Amino acid sequence: MCATKVMVGIPGEDDYAIRIGEGVLDDLGRDVRALPCAAKATRVLLLTDSNVGPLYADRAKASLAAAGFQATDVTIPAGEENKNIQVIAEIWEAMADLALGRDCLVVALGGGVVGDMAGFVAATYMRGVPVIQVPTTLLSMVDSSVGGKTGFNLSAGKNLVGAFKQPAFVCASTDVLATLNEREWSCGLAEIAKSAVIDSDDFFFWLVDNAPALMERSTAAVTEAITRSVVFKANVVAQDKTESKGVRECLNYGHTLAHAVELLSGYGTYSHGHAVAEGMRFAARLGQHLVGTPAELVQEQDALLDALGLPAIEWRTDEAAMLDAMKKDKKARAGNVRFTLPSDVGSWELATVDDERIAAQLREWKAGETA
Numbered sequence: 001m002c003a004t005k006v007m008v009g010i011p012g013e014d015d016y017a018i019r020i021g022e023g024v025l026d027d028l029g030r031d032v033r034a035l036p037c038a039a040k041a042t043r044v045l046l047l048t049d050s051n052v053g054p055l056y057a058d059r060a061k062a063s064l065a066a067a068g069f070q071a072t073d074v075t076i077p078a079g080e081e082n083k084n085i086q087v088i089a090e091i092w093e094a095m096a097d098l099a100l101g102r103d104c105l106v107v108a109l110g111g112g113v114v115g116d117m118a119g120f121v122a123a124t125y126m127r128g129v130p131v132i133q134v135p136t137t138l139l140s141m142v143d144s145s146v147g148g149k150t151g152f153n154l155s156a157g158k159n160l161v162g163a164f165k166q167p168a169f170v171c172a173s174t175d176v177l178a179t180l181n182e183r184e185w186s187c188g189l190a191e192i193a194k195s196a197v198i199d200s201d202d203f204f205f206w207l208v209d210n211a212p213a214l215m216e217r218s219t220a221a222v223t224e225a226i227t228r229s230v231v232f233k234a235n236v237v238a239q240d241k242t243e244s245k246g247v248r249e250c251l252n253y254g255h256t257l258a259h260a261v262e263l264l265s266g267y268g269t270y271s272h273g274h275a276v277a278e279g280m281r282f283a284a285r286l287g288q289h290l291v292g293t294p295a296e297l298v299q300e301q302d303a304l305l306d307a308l309g310l311p312a313i314e315w316r317t318d319e320a321a322m323l324d325a326m327k328k329d330k331k332a333r334a335g336n337v338r339f340t341l342p343s344d345v346g347s348w349e350l351a352t353v354d355d356e357r358i359a360a361q362l363r364e365w366k367a368g369e370t371a
């Protein structure tokens, strides 16, 4: 088996490894046993959901059992609508019923929802136990499993309660991606494209060259894309763990418009990935007015997103409603909307953009000029 290991070193946190490769799920127990925080542990809570559990929980448990862990799985119903305090409380209660102590481990087997909830539970149960992330979607492999953001949704908005909880280990077993549908696949590709534009020419043009291979899910290309994305993200998080220094915001490239599109078109109408891709098209065009984004970047990014199966979306709505949604987003500050804008491939600026400029850009967008 050929696997890649990326180390994440965040000041003030224990270093952790991300292991990426086909079949690394079967080494989970051995890899977890080697962690200092797990040397004496015997009990594991395996948190999964009703989609992923039937496919991969037995494999994860067998690997953990072979390394001497007693793993109990708790399966939550799949879906973002279950990322709430009621389900979190049920997990806490299940852990207490199992008499899990401070020496237990939490293993998150699933996509972003499971990972975020497991991380939050691990951050809070008995004031903190280790969490191991086993992401099973491309999106969670390249984004949410790394960097320690955890939490749940309130009725007022997504991820409004949470904690930073870095994992002790991340196991990205690329073989499990075989069961992902096209929509889930494209969500991951959008975040990879986002990372490539912000990171460097090297990543961006590698992605341009390898877009067809990624569409075909070539193992080599997928492993490389995940590796490049997590190296990029690890570097960003190492500089700004809690998104307080104006660095981690680069990961929000494309997300300002995307959040408004998702909210106003109705969650689920467009996948998060399609919304982010649209947001990248919008932000690059806004960048032409504000930070000198070259026209070549706009064109090359459009072509890349098209090649990754993320075409421009046709849905439009009133610009006042879009602006209002952007102002209410939790990333806005004092009602000011902020965008990550690429001044070139591999360089970016965080810009607070005045309402008139955003409205003008939204009018262009409404007239179809991001297509």
Ligand code: GLY
Binding pocket: 143, 144, 146, 147, 149, 243, 248, 251, 252
């Ligand atoms: N997904 C953005 C971040 O982790 O900061």
